[in-house]
Amino acid sequence: DAKTTQPDSVESTEEETVHLPCSHATISGNEYIHWYRQVPLQSPEYVIHGLQQNTSNSMAFLAIASDRKSSTLILPRVSLRDAAVYHCILRVARCDRQGCTCAISA
Numbered sequence: 001d002a003k004t005t006q007p008d009s010v011e012s013t014e015e016e017t018v019h020l021p022c023s024h025a026t027i028s029g030n031e032y033i034h035w036y037r038q039v040p041l042q043s044p045e046y047v048i049h050g051l052q053q054n055t056s057n058s059m060a061f062l063a064i065a066s067d068r069k070s071s072t073l074i075l076p077r078v079s080l081r082d083a084a085v086y087h088c089i090l091r092v093a094r095c096d097r098q099g100c101t102c103a104i105s106a
Ligand SMILES: *[C@@H]1O[C@H](CO)[C@@H](O)[C@H](O)[C@H]1NC(C)=O
Pocket: 054, 063, 064
């Protein structure tokens, strides 16, 4: 079973703020919410990730529900360059003395 569910498509005109919802009701405490985007024929590109708090970077804002069961990727002022498939993925962080690594769990 997929651990995340997203709408099939979201349409927007240029310069609009786009909200991309993702549902992940079975998320566990050590799983991070990662968003990637993929342009056809290109490799996936990291967008943003978070654990439980709203977070933002130069590309996007990630709003995480207080129960962590859903999240929304918010893209301000989208343009044609942002046309891509956006994937929401849960990843478990494992940390040891070498640092932290992530494994895809969805
Ligand atoms: C996170 O962002 C959402 C959407 O902007 C907002 O409604 C919510 O209050 C924020 N939560 C916190 C804890 O700041």
